[in-house]
Amino acid sequence: MIRVRLTAQLKDLAKGAREVELDSADDLGTMVRKLDTSFPGIGGRIVDDQGKIRAHVNVFVNSENSRELGREKTKLRDGDVVHILPAVSGG
Amino acid sequence: MCLLVGTHKGAFIFTSGPDRKNWKVSGPHLKGNDIYHMAYDRRTGAVLASIVSGHWGPTVARSEDLGDSWKESSTPPKFPKGSGLSVARLWQIKPASEDEPGVVYAGVEPACLFRSEDWGKTWKVNEALMNHKTRKKWQPGGGGLCLHTILVNPKRPRRVHVAISAVGTLRTDDGGESWRFQNKNVLADFHPKKYPEYGQCVHKLAINPSAPDVIYHQNHCGVYRSDDAGDSWVDIRNNLPSRFGFPAAADANNPKRAYMAPLEGDFSRIPPDGHFAVWGTDNRGKEWFKLDDGLPVKSYYTVLRDGMVADMEDPCGLYFGTTTGQLFSSRDQGNHWERITDSLPPILSVSVSAT
Numbered sequence: 001m002i003r004v005r006l007t008a009q010l011k012d013l014a015k016g017a018r019e020v021e022l023d024s025a026d027d028l029g030t031m032v033r034k035l036d037t038s039f040p041g042i043g044g045r046i047v048d049d050q051g052k053i054r055a056h057v058n059v060f061v062n063s064e065n066s067r068e069l070g071r072e073k074t075k076l077r078d079g080d081v082v083h084i085l086p087a088v089s090g091g
Numbered sequence: 092m093c094l095l096v097g098t099h100k101g102a103f104i105f106t107s108g109p110d111r112k113n114w115k116v117s118g119p120h121l122k123g124n125d126i127y128h129m130a131y132d133r134r135t136g137a138v139l140a141s142i143v144s145g146h147w148g149p150t151v152a153r154s155e156d157l158g159d160s161w162k163e164s165s166t167p168p169k170f171p172k173g174s175g176l177s178v179a180r181l182w183q184i185k186p187a188s189e190d191e192p193g194v195v196y197a198g199v200e201p202a203c204l205f206r207s208e209d210w211g212k213t214w215k216v217n218e219a220l221m222n223h224k225t226r227k228k229w230q231p232g233g234g235g236l237c238l239h240t241i242l243v244n245p246k247r248p249r250r251v252h253v254a255i256s257a258v259g260t261l262r263t264d265d266g267g268e269s270w271r272f273q274n275k276n277v278l279a280d281f282h283p284k285k286y287p288e289y290g291q292c293v294h295k296l297a298i299n300p301s302a303p304d305v306i307y308h309q310n311h312c313g314v315y316r317s318d319d320a321g322d323s324w325v326d327i328r329n330n331l332p333s334r335f336g337f338p339a340a341a342d343a344n345n346p347k348r349a350y351m352a353p354l355e356g357d358f359s360r361i362p363p364d365g366h367f368a369v370w371g372t373d374n375r376g377k378e379w380f381k382l383d384d385g386l387p388v389k390s391y392y393t394v395l396r397d398g399m400v401a402d403m404e405d406p407c408g409l410y411f412g413t414t415t416g417q418l419f420s421s422r423d424q425g426n427h428w429e430r431i432t433d434s435l436p437p438i439l440s441v442s443v444s445a446t
Contacts, residue, residue, distance in 0.1 A: 050170075
C-alpha cells in the first residue's frame with residue numbers, strides 16, 4: 001500500500017480527499033498515472049505533458065525530495081508515504 | 092450582460108441588466124491563478140476560463156453557475172508524449188458556432204491549437220499545426236511563442252483563423268486539417284525580408300461576426316484590415332498616433348467601425364503623450380478619431396492584447412481593463428467612458444457575454 005498525501009490545492013480534484021491509498025506503483029510516474037485514472041485531471045497538475053514533475057511542485061517520498069532520488073523514476077515500495085507539495089514561492 | 096475579467100490573481104464576473112449601467116461583481120474566482128482569458132458559451136450559458144498556475148500548470152475550468160462552482164477539464168490541453176512539447180500557458184479560449192455543439196477551441200504556448208468536442212471537458216491537439224512544416228523556424232514574440240487569438244467564422248464553422256506571436260496569421264478552411272499563412276502585405280521590419288511569408292508579429296485580430304470576411308489587425312509593425320478573410324491586408328494606420336498597440340475590437344453592427352488602443356512604439360509601450368485613449372474609425376480605417384471622454388487626462392494605462400472587447404449590442408458597448416486594475420465601459424461606441432472599478436489586480440483579459 002502506498003499513501004499519497006495531497007495538498008489543499010489538489011484535494012478538490014480528488015473529491016476532497018487529503019490522502020489517497022494506492023495498492024501499488026512501481027515508481028512515481030506510475031503513481032501519478034494511477035492517480036489521474038482515479039481522479040481525471042490531477043496528473044497534469046503534478047507533471048507536465050511529457051511526464052516530468054513540474055518545476056514548482058515537490059514530491060517527497062518518506063520525506064526525501066524526489067529530485068534527489070530519481071524524480072519520476074523514483075522507485076516506490078509497499079508502505080511508502082508520498083507528499084505532493086507546492087515549492088516555496090517568493091523571496 | 093456579463094463581463095468576464097481575467098486577472099493576475101483570479102477571475103471576476105460583473106453582471107448588469109440590459110442597460111449595461113450598474114454592475115454587480117463576484118470574485119475572485121479561481122483565486123491566485125493567472126486567468127489569461129474567459130469565454131461565455133452562449134450555447135449553454137457556461138463560463139470557460141483559461142487558468143495558468145505558477146505551481147500546478149495550465150488547465151481549463153468550466154462553471155455552469157456564473158462562477159459559484161468550477162470544474163477543471165478531466166483531460167486538459169496536453170501535447171502528446173514524445174512530441175517534446177509541454178503546454179506552458181493557455182491563452183484564448185473560444186466556443187465554436189451553434190452549428191458545432193460541444194466544440195471549443197483553446198490557444199496555447201508553445202503555439203498550437205486544441206479542440207474540445209465535449210464543451211471543454213477533454214481536449215485534443217490540432218496535429219496539423221503541431222506538425223506544421225515551418226514550426227522549427229517559429230520565433231517567439233515578447234509574450235512567448237503563443238497562439239493568442241482564435242476567430243471562428245460564424246457562417247463557415249470549418250474556417251478558423253489563428254494568430255501567433257511572432258509567426259503571423261494562419262487560416263484553415265477544412266476544420267483544422269490544413270493551415271496556410273495569411274500575412275500578405277503585412278510588414279515585419281525586424282526581418283531581413285520585410286514582407287516574409289511568415290514571421291510577422293501579430294498582436295490581435297478582431298472579426299466582425301455579421302461580415303466575417305472583414306478582419307481588423309493590430310500588429311507590432313502596423314494596423315491592417317482585410318476584406319477577404321485574411322487573404323490580403325491593407326495598411327490602415329493613417330492618422331493613428333502610432334502604428335503600435337495590442338488590442339483591437341470590431342463593432343458587430345457596423346463593419347466599417349473598429350477600435351484600437353495605440354501605444355508609443357516598441358521600446359516604450361506607453362500611451363502617446365501620457366494619455367491613454369481608444370481610437371475609432373467609421374470608414375474602415377481611412378480616418379481615426381480619439382475616444383477619450385471620461386478617461387483621465389494623464390494616464391499611463393497599459394491594456395494587454397485581450398484587455399479590450401466590444402459587445403454585440405446596438406449601440407455597441409466597449410470595455411477595457413488595465414494592468415493597474417482599472418475597468419472602464421462605454422455604452423455608446425466609445426463616445427463616453429465610465430469607470431466600473433479602479434481596484435482589481437492586473438487585468439489580463441476582458442470578455443463579454445454577448446460576443
